[in-house]
Amino acid sequence: MPLEQLDETAKQILSAASRRFLHYGYGKTTMSEVAQDCNMSTGNLYRYFPSKLDIAEKFVAVLRLEHIERLRGIMEAKGKSPKEKLREFFLTKFRLAYERFHDRPKAFELSQTLLAERPKVALEWENAEAQILAEILSHGEAEGSFTVGNPHETARILQDIAFRFTSPAVFHEGEADILTKELNGVLDLVLDAFAWRNYQRAGGHRRGVPGEL
Amino acid sequence: MPLEQLDETAKQILSAASRRFLHYGYGKTTMSEVAQDCNMSTGNLYRYFPSKLDIAEKFVAVLRLEHIERLRGIMEAKGKSPKEKLREFFLTKFRLAYERFHDRPKAFELSQTLLAERPKVALEWENAEAQILAEILSHGEAEGSFTVGNPHETARILQDIAFRFTSPAVFHEGEADILTKELNGVLDLVLDAFAWRNYQRAGGHRRGVPGEL
DNA sequence: GGAATGAACAGTTTATAAAACGCTCACTCT
DNA sequence: AGAGTGAGCGTTTTATAAACTGTTCATTCC
Known part of the structure; x- marks a missing residue:
């Protein structure tokens, strides 16, 4: 459950998403933006988070x-x-x-x-x-x-x-x-x-x- | 302030509006509906209530x-x-x-x-x-x-x-x-x-x- | 063969044009 | 002259089409 149990990539995704959540709000951050921040595709996000x-x-x-x-x-x-x-x-x-x-x-x-x-x-x-x-x-x-x-x-x-x-x-x-x-x-x-x-x-x-x- | 201080017409308007407020909600009741219920024009409502x-x-x-x-x-x-x-x-x-x-x-x-x-x-x-x-x-x-x-x-x-x-x-x-x-x-x-x-x-x-x- | 991709799908949000709304006022009625 | 009218004004809500978003999966990459 704690942060440490997360994959390195998952941590990166969480970090990028968190930054956008706080800055632009949940509704205004898109999965493709998060993916771009992490230099990966949207599809790959779903290997680390279900949604x-x-x-x-x-x-x-x-x-x-x-x-x-x-x-x-x-x-x-x-x-x-x-x-x-x-x-x-x-x-x-x-x-x-x-x-x-x-x-x-x-x-x-x-x-x-x-x-x-x-x-x-x-x-x-x-x-x-x-x-x-x-x-x-x-x-x-x-x-x-x-x-x-x-x-x-x-x-x-x-x-x-x-x-x-x-x-x-x-x-x-x-x-x-x-x-x-x-x-x-x-x-x-x-x-x-x-x-x-x-x-x-x-x-x-x-x-x-x-x-x- | 109490109900009794209101004009008879004002009471009628309030009653009709209240019925609609409770039945259809505030947003879904229109002034012309209230006016129709009272058999009067919308303009006349404003002689009894500012808005x-x-x-x-x-x-x-x-x-x-x-x-x-x-x-x-x-x-x-x-x-x-x-x-x-x-x-x-x-x-x-x-x-x-x-x-x-x-x-x-x-x-x-x-x-x-x-x-x-x-x-x-x-x-x-x-x-x-x-x-x-x-x-x-x-x-x-x-x-x-x-x-x-x-x-x-x-x-x-x-x-x-x-x-x-x-x-x-x-x-x-x-x-x-x-x-x-x-x-x-x-x-x-x-x-x-x-x-x-x-x-x-x-x-x-x-x-x-x-x-x- | 596990990691990553991105086109494709269904659902939602957004943009915008049309309809409806709250409210005003010059006017009529009695 | 006070009560009542309703067309008209600017704004908001609604309807609808276009754009976008979350999610999937057949495919590619290393």
């Missing part, structure tokens, strides 16, 4: 890998509390989404067509994120910061909550700093909910709540 | 009024706790949005074009909802169920949180019952956050928290 859409899918898969690695880095960071990680997770996710879509309209178009044709891609992306989120929650639970029943279920709910700050269609409405402020308000609320659940689990009779700042 | 878009805007304004009245009814209901009202508010809002868009694609098209041309309409709708939401929060605060700093700010944040369950673009992904379940999970979390804030305000030393079920 144009599969090239786009691979392109997004690479993007996703970088995106997920970034978030995984936050999860694995030392010296940060699970609460801080949770906040940073969503702030980073938002910032990455904002940069990807608001600053680069062609990437937005590619996502639109790809997700229309291949809905699974979006689900895989969300699942990969939910995985990391669930790990943050599990660590927090083990460490006493959170009380989370089912980490994966809770991760889904957190994704629902943050949807407003991930959905590309909305980014035009508000500017980044306003949205960031609102997202922080949302995260305050989420963390308060966890604080309450943690307090409830602890029996609701102690003044100091473990893991509370 | 076709303004008819659509009035149509949506009526919809909004019904929608808001419904939510206001929840807010004003007797014998329900603010927490129950908060939950019912969002469940109803979701159900209404789901019916409006998922079950009636033509209404979806009308919203799309109207919001593209008249972004203010969406803001007014959101503001009207936020108003009611803020009142529920204020009542809850006065009654001891919630601790809410700024009701309007908090209302905004709750709207952000529920965005996933309001955004028309998403309704195709999951079915209503799955989304309802997830929304309930989100509301559980929100209510827990309020419980914690309430507990914090109360000094964090009492076992029983006022207003808690």
Whole structure:
């Protein structure tokens, strides 16, 4: 699945196509243009990719890998509390989404067509994120910061909550700093909910709540 | 602004146009068709509405009024706790949005074009909802169920949180019952956050928290 | 014989001409 | 004099033909 498993020629094709996708958009790049960039015939492209859409899918898969690695880095960071990680997770996710879509309209178009044709891609992306989120929650639970029943279920709910700050269609409405402020308000609320659940689990009779700042 | 303030002829025009909007969609209904339905000329339509878009805007304004009245009814209901009202508010809002868009694609098209041309309409709708939401929060605060700093700010944040369950673009992904379940999970979390804030305000030393079920 | 080609096919996009549309206004009707 | 008309204006939508694109495969190349 990672880039390294690809044939050298496939990498070249992917690279040429990616460049055109970002520059001219998915719809405006043709297979023969990509072939020309690679000094080969159109027919030969199909020895390495089943279709144009599969090239786009691979392109997004690479993007996703970088995106997920970034978030995984936050999860694995030392010296940060699970609460801080949770906040940073969503702030980073938002910032990455904002940069990807608001600053680069062609990437937005590619996502639109790809997700229309291949809905699974979006689900895989969300699942990969939910995985990391669930790990943050599990660590927090083990460490006493959170009380989370089912980490994966809770991760889904957190994704629902943050949807407003991930959905590309909305980014035009508000500017980044306003949205960031609102997202922080949302995260305050989420963390308060966890604080309450943690307090409830602890029996609701102690003044100091473990893991509370 | 309400329907009653309209001229009798204007009401007739609005009614005929609305019927066509819902049946054939905004784009497929023509002014001359509406005029024919009303047994008048196209020119006469413009004595009552400045443009076709303004008819659509009035149509949506009526919809909004019904929608808001419904939510206001929840807010004003007797014998329900603010927490129950908060939950019912969002469940109803979701159900209404789901019916409006998922079950009636033509209404979806009308919203799309109207919001593209008249972004203010969406803001007014959101503001009207936020108003009611803020009142529920204020009542809850006065009654001891919630601790809410700024009701309007908090209302905004709750709207952000529920965005996933309001955004028309998403309704195709999951079915209503799955989304309802997830929304309930989100509301559980929100209510827990309020419980914690309430507990914090109360000094964090009492076992029983006022207003808690 | 595996790698690469490019003409050919079906489907889509684009270009453009024709039809239809939203809207105005000089006018008629009552 | 206020309500209503409808031909006419500029623009948008639609219909259709031409050009192009994604994909295949019989063939060529090394």
